[in-house]
Amino acid sequence: MLTSTAAQSALAADSAASPGPAVSSPPQQRSRRATPRAAGRTGTRSAARCSSCAMRQLCMPQGLAPDELSKLETLICSARSVHRGDTLYRSGDSFDNIYAVRSGSMKTVMAHRDGREQVTGLRLAGEALGLDGISDDRHACSALALEDSTVCIVPYTALKSLCREIGSMQERLHKLLGEQIVREAAQMMVLGSLSADERVAAFLLDVSERNAQRGYSWAEFNLRMTREDMGSYLGMTLETVSRTLSRFQKRGLIDTQGKHIRIVDLDGLRQV
Amino acid sequence: MLTSTAAQSALAADSAASPGPAVSSPPQQRSRRATPRAAGRTGTRSAARCSSCAMRQLCMPQGLAPDELSKLETLICSARSVHRGDTLYRSGDSFDNIYAVRSGSMKTVMAHRDGREQVTGLRLAGEALGLDGISDDRHACSALALEDSTVCIVPYTALKSLCREIGSMQERLHKLLGEQIVREAAQMMVLGSLSADERVAAFLLDVSERNAQRGYSWAEFNLRMTREDMGSYLGMTLETVSRTLSRFQKRGLIDTQGKHIRIVDLDGLRQV
DNA sequence: CGTATGTTTGAACTCCCTCAACTAGTGTGG
DNA sequence: CCACACTAGTTGAGGGAGTTCAAACATACG
Numbered sequence: 164m165l166t167s168t169a170a171q172s173a174l175a176a177d178s179a180a181s182p183g184p185a186v187s188s189p190p191q192q193r194s195r196r197a198t199p200r201a202a203g204r205t206g207t208r209s210a211a212r213c214s215s216c217a218m219r220q221l222c223m224p225q226g227l228a229p230d231e232l233s234k235l236e237t238l239i240c241s242a243r244s245v246h247r248g249d250t251l252y253r254s255g256d257s258f259d260n261i262y263a264v265r266s267g268s269m270k271t272v273m274a275h276r277d278g279r280e281q282v283t284g285l286r287l288a289g290e291a292l293g294l295d296g297i298s299d300d301r302h303a304c305s306a307l308a309l310e311d312s313t314v315c316i317v318p319y320t321a322l323k324s325l326c327r328e329i330g331s332m333q334e335r336l337h338k339l340l341g342e343q344i345v346r347e348a349a350q351m352m353v354l355g356s357l358s359a360d361e362r363v364a365a366f367l368l369d370v371s372e373r374n375a376q377r378g379y380s381w382a383e384f385n386l387r388m389t390r391e392d393m394g395s396y397l398g399m400t401l402e403t404v405s406r407t408l409s410r411f412q413k414r415g416l417i418d419t420q421g422k423h424i425r426i427v428d429l430d431g432l433r434q435v
Numbered sequence: 436m437l438t439s440t441a442a443q444s445a446l447a448a449d450s451a452a453s454p455g456p457a458v459s460s461p462p463q464q465r466s467r468r469a470t471p472r473a474a475g476r477t478g479t480r481s482a483a484r485c486s487s488c489a490m491r492q493l494c495m496p497q498g499l500a501p502d503e504l505s506k507l508e509t510l511i512c513s514a515r516s517v518h519r520g521d522t523l524y525r526s527g528d529s530f531d532n533i534y535a536v537r538s539g540s541m542k543t544v545m546a547h548r549d550g551r552e553q554v555t556g557l558r559l560a561g562e563a564l565g566l567d568g569i570s571d572d573r574h575a576c577s578a579l580a581l582e583d584s585t586v587c588i589v590p591y592t593a594l595k596s597l598c599r600e601i602g603s604m605q606e607r608l609h610k611l612l613g614e615q616i617v618r619e620a621a622q623m624m625v626l627g628s629l630s631a632d633e634r635v636a637a638f639l640l641d642v643s644e645r646n647a648q649r650g651y652s653w654a655e656f657n658l659r660m661t662r663e664d665m666g667s668y669l670g671m672t673l674e675t676v677s678r679t680l681s682r683f684q685k686r687g688l689i690d691t692q693g694k695h696i697r698i699v700d701l702d703g704l705r706q707v
Numbered sequence: 708c709g710t711a712t713g714t715t716t717g718a719a720c721t722c723c724c725t726c727a728a729c730t731a732g733t734g735t736g737g
Numbered sequence: 738c739c740a741c742a743c744t745a746g747t748t749g750a751g752g753g754a755g756t757t758c759a760a761a762c763a764t765a766c767g
Contacts, residue, residue, distance in 0.1 A: 273624050281624040295620060297613030304620060323609070327599045337595070340612040341569030347619035348567060348576060352545050352553040354626035355670035359723070390746065398627035398670075400724060405747055421732080421746070631755065661713060672756060677715055693714075693764070 241316045245269070245308040251292070253305045258296025260316045264288050267312020268387050271295065271304040272395075282396040283347075285309075285370070285388065289377050291339050309387035354398045362397040363407045364432050367417065371426055383425045513588045517541070517580040523564070525577045530568025532588045536560050539584020540659050543567065543576040544667075554668040555619075557581075557642070557660065561649050563611050581659035626670045634669040635679045636704050639689065643698055655697045 242265060245251050251262060254274060264286050271284040271292070283304055286292050292314065296302040326333040353365050375381035386393070390401040397404065411417045416432050418425040426432060514537060517523050523534060526546060536558050543556040543564070555576055558564050564586065568574040598605040625637050647653035658665070662673040669676065683689045688704050690697040698704060 271620075273620055275624060275628060279628050281628045283620045283623050294613065294616055297609050298617045299610075299613075303617045323602075323605060327602070327605060330595075330599070333595060333599060337569050337612075338571075340609075340616065341566065341571075343616050344566055344612065344619065345570045345575045347616065347623060348543075348545055348555045350623055351555050351619060351626060352547060354623060355667065356547060356551050356553045389744090395627065401746080402725085402748085403723060406723095409747070662715095663713080673714080674716085674757085675755060678755095681715070 242313055244313045247308050247310050249308055251306040252302050256302045258300050258302055260318055262292040262314040264290050265313040265315050268309045269306050271306050273304045282392050287373055294343050359399050359403050386422050514585055516585045519580050519582050521580055523578040524574050528574045530572050530574055532590055534564040534586040536562050537585040537587050540581045541578050543578050545576045554664050559645055566615050631671050631675050658694050
């Protein structure tokens with residue numbers, strides 16, 4: 164149920180361009196340090212345009228006509244890589260860009276004044292990021308890479324102009340904003356009303372569905388978050404997350420080893 | 436800390452037009468049934484334009500030049516009254532309008548499939564409502580009046596056009612959407628990381644601040660929500676809300692009788 | 708003015724947290 | 738290459754914050 168309407172942002176309008184029926188889990192970097200590490204801790208910028216093949220399956224272009232898409236591409240498309248654990252932006256940073264996760268995954272966290280942190284979001288490839296900065300020109304959250312990732316950079320000011328020119332572009336941005344509003348409201352409901360078991364189940368189903376809608380397997384995936392991240396996102400301790408997953412495994416609902424999760428009994432998971 | 440940036444939406448650009456230093460609590464309808472009840476359970480539509488005096492202190496016009504404001508006014512301004520307990524829209528209703536609470540207050544609720552409901556938002560006069568419908572042309576939440584209230588109706592399609600004509604209008608809508616995203620993220624943090632005491636304190640401070648920014652007293656207000664609504668919004672039971680308020684009163688932080696709340700020790704409340 | 712709805716408070720219970728110990732990976736440096 | 742440290746995950750035992758159940762009280766709505 165959780166955010167069932169939200170994940171469509173990851174799908175291309177042109178379904179034929181989807182990444183195909185990848186039955187197994189997404190292409191994980193088995194050897195995590197395989198890619199030569201670029202200089203600098205903050206990741207690198209690439210002047211190269213996002214190739215249209217990459218763009219089509221990302222969140223922004225959905226519903227755009229080809230000529231509009233090309234306008235978007237001239238606008239957007241510098242990319243940036245962010246290494247695992249590094250921040251894409253920090254709470255308080257000036258807001259200049261919206262991002263789309265091109266590969267990898269990220270989390271957003273919000274800090275209380277006393278230092279406590281709460282994970283407020285998980286972004287998989289194809290999902291939008293950075294919308295928390297619109298309201299007052301500073302980011303309200305920080306965004307960290309859960310694994311080595313790349314993002315497309317969309318300059319907000321230019322995007323705004325484009326939205327005034329192209330109706331479908333405006334429509335797309337509004338949907339993106341609206342989706343995040345609904346997703347967050349659904350998460351408030353998870354945090355406010357569900358038991359620990361229900362929260363974990365809802366989370367797994369949410370990730371599963373988002374994976375499926377990006378053309379990957381709904382049944383099997385690697386969650387790059389730690390138990391602590393999951394706990395923070397779900398409003399519980401890492402121990403309770405771990406115990407819950409173990410119990411789900413004993414009940415035959417899932418099969419986990421570490422970060423790799425396989426959903427065995429989808430309906431069972433839905434029923435709590 | 437909670438959503439400190441959000442409430443500015445209620446302020447008019449022209450500060451001289453603010454409702455003035457109302458030291459006491461907002462003008463509540465003491466005799467609640469004083470206004471003759473119009474026919475029909477769903478409230479009435481009024482063809483009358485929102486007078487500019489009313490509009491200026493509402494959320495939409497902030498940051499608009501006079502001529503742009505008048506364009507907005509020709510667009511918007513049918514109003515509707517919603518009686519206490521009645522719904523302005525329901526989850527699943529087709530999304531046609533955005534609303535601005537003109538008087539009174541409303542709550543938004545989201546339902547789980549099994550029937551459990553979660554209060555996902557509280558809207559005071561001057562705040563925007565209905566943004567949960569943008570993402571898929573159906574409302575994801577329901578909106579109910581906490582007291583007899585009136586709202587301005589802003590047709591979304593027309594608003595979109597206007598946003599393409601007028602940059603400041605686009606800006607305003609984006610801010611509105613961005614503010615809700617940040618507000619909800621902050622509430623996720625409340626639900627996920629704070630203790631019961633902290634949640635109640637954060638809530639009172641949030642309402643206090645929003646009241647203040649609308650020109651009313653930060654120290655004293657009527658919360659039209661029930662303890663159950665508060666509990667739902669804060670992820671706890673009505674009994675715990677009640678106990679917490681009682682304890683705050685014993686500690687000299689607040690003074691409550693029923694729905695009327697007076698903040699005695701603002702700093703104390705901030706320190707938990 | 709009476710009844711339904713909302714609020715307060717108490718007492719027992721329980722779900723989840725806290726603290727702790729142990730295991731298994733992963734990266735580092737000798 | 739192994740030993741080491743370090744981070745991440747699992748599992749257990751005990752305790753506590755908040756829930757549940759219940760009953761009395763207050764408020765306000767029709």
